[in-house]
Amino acid sequence: MKTKKILEKMGIRPANEENFIILATVIKTLLNYTDGSLDSLINQKIPILSILNKLDRDELKFLKSEAEKINFSIEECQIKVQKAIPQDERKKVAAYYTIPSGTRLMAYAVEEFLKQSKRNKIILADPFLGSGLTLTTAIKKIGADKIEKVWGIELMPLPALIAFASLLHVMNGKWNKISVIAGDTFKEISEASSPFIDHEAFIADVILTNPPFTRWKYLDEKYREYLLSVIEGLGYGKYITRREVSLQTLSMFLCDHILSDGGLLMSVLPASTFYTIYGRGYKDLLREKYGVYAVVESKSRASFSEDSGFKEVIIAAVKGSKRKPTLFIELNDDVEKAAKAIISGSGSYTAVDLHALPRFLDINWLVFFGENKLREIVIEVFKQGLSKKTLGYWDDVLGRDSIIRGVEMYGPEFFFIPNKYWKTVEEKRNLVKIESQGKELAINKEFLIKTLRKPSLYSRKIMAEVDTYMLSIPPVEFEELPSDLQEYIQWGIRSGAARPAINAYGKYWYSHVYKQMTTKKPFGQVFIPDKVDLLFKNRSVFANYTNEKVAASKNFYIIKGVSKSSAELLAGWFNSTIFISVLILLGRKISETWTRFLENDYLELPLINLNKNDKEMMLEVVKNVDTILEKDLPPLWEQLGEEYRYELDLTLVKLIGIEKPKEKIEGLYHTLSNLLYKNE
Secondary structure, three states: OHHHHHHHHOOOOOOOHHHHHHHHHHHHHHHOOOOOOHHHHHOOOOHHHHHHHHOOHHHHHHHHHHHOOOOOOHHHHHHHHHHHOOHHHHHHHOOOOEOHHHHHHHHHHHHHHHHHHOOOOEEEEEOOOOOOHHHHHHHHHHOHHHEEEEEEEEOOHHHHHHHHHHHHHHOOOOHHHEEEEEOOHHHHHHHOOOOOOOOOOOOEEEEEEOOOOOOHHHOOHHHHHHHHHHHHHOOOHHHOOOOOOOHHHHHHHHHHHHEEEEEEEEEEEEHHHHOOHHHHHHHHHHHHHEEEEEEEEEOOOOOOEOOOOOOEEEEEEEEOOOOOEEEEEEEOOOHHHHHHHHHHOOOOOEEEEHHHOOHHHHOOHHHHOOOOHHHHHHHHHHHHHHHHOOEEEHHHHOOHHHEEEOEOOOOHHHHEEOOOOOEEEEEOOOEEEEEEOOEEEEEEHHHEEEEEOOHHHHOOOOEOOOOOEEEOOOOOOHHHOOHHHHHHHHHHHHHOOOHHHHHHHHHHHHHHHHHHHHHHOOOEEEEEEOOEEOOOOOOOOOOEEEEEEEEEEOOEEEEOOOOHHHHHHHHHHHOOHHHHHHHHHHOEEOOOOEEEOOHHHHHOOEEEOOOOOOHHHHHHHHHHHHHHOOOOOOOHHHHOOOHHHHHHHHHHHHHHOOOOHHHHHHHHHHHHHHHHHHHO
């Protein structure tokens, strides 16, 4: 079939009828700005159109004849092409295009920016072009006469062709002012000098973009190394906080390289850019080199990209501007009003000086959206505690090595005892007897470590009743191990329960837990779950405590190196309503209700200063913790107002030295109750 062959020659997939119609619409649009002949089109010597050279004369004539029958507009194709991209490829390259409210916000903001900066003309660019929607929307708004040059780069050939045709259309056929490249943005910008003959380099006065959000782990290892080498070669090495970065952060460094001083950047970004460790370098760059005019979220939906599963925001920043307040805007239907506020810096939105944030607020910039009574309470408590030194930052009070992730294992149904195959039938001083299908084995306790397995097992009480062991076998020859342990290992091989460890670690696969035990020393008395459902529907406590030091799985963070009394005090702090409020406010939202902190986040949080506080008051807190340590508690929100929780919270607030402690606790309960009501 001719249509399929044409698409395959041009590298367009899938080679189906829908994509051929889109391609024909592109050709029809392009021919409208020539004398109507194919020769005239090919003779334009536009790089993006060199793809047509892959077709022979008969195929070109056929394509032209089919184009003349098309009734679709190029604007329709800008939207259609996203849906036409195969789902696997769309996911791989994160081809999710900006929704109309996002493109309109950018267009209005560019219009306001031009008025304020009194620029007559601009070079407009989108290094991650898609089908060109952001650029064409902006040009329609500000007028083609304001565009000195417009350029973009798009990885896939069909969207790149659509973008070029749509730009040509809105630019009224000004071929020499448009450049679209079909290729890898990082490669094109790092290896080429300019998209235009008469410009020395890739430059832009305004960048409007929606970069790819492809997860780092899904990229080929060699390509990851290539990306890092490109960005480091451009001088951004100091902003890369770790080798496992995010693609959108690298994209923003590339945009900075392109953008001229005084230029405007507007980009859709995952919200996680502003609360994960991967985004810290980019936040540093923004504060050093930009005036961050606004961060915008949509009030009606999570994303600014069509079909995206990410929570997204739009950032607006001007390179070299020293203006301090950043507006945090919840966008409703007031796109024009919001755009004016972004550029003018005024409006009824929360304004924040990002250069003056305390450490605990820099964790998550998204906390500044909207009117937030909980934010006011937490900030006040933390600021008073830090000033009185009754609170201190985690790394100052406990040290950076005081928190550690639990043990990661491959094959939990082998390494945990008991498990779904083996039950414990008897414990002696040195042995644990286990049984499965009538078979009994005795495992010596020198190979067993008491361990918290998963948070759901300890969700009702602060005191964790630990009746689970983890196998910790030194890397010795199999024949040197006790016979019952040998038999258990052989069972693990036969049953497949140990297969993940065998595949990952080879000969001494049964020793990978032991190695972590000796290097990490993951023992403590206070344990924080890796993540938590903020509705606390199936959970009554946040942190767990044990009377003796035990280990924990990777589902927990372990607090190390503190005395028993300090551990109990910390268990009270982590289960207090104040700390639960911090989770709600500053945690990394991984879904609508689930949140988490990572090790580096905890280090940025204040906690009870074990070194400076009133010893008698600290003992009072511990006494209040003692009353509920072993209590089977109801879901957390049902505890609000109960005497045991009130007394714990009140004693902690008094210990911190908060003014009007009773009013503060009651206000906190009221605020949390309202939040819970909204989320139900």
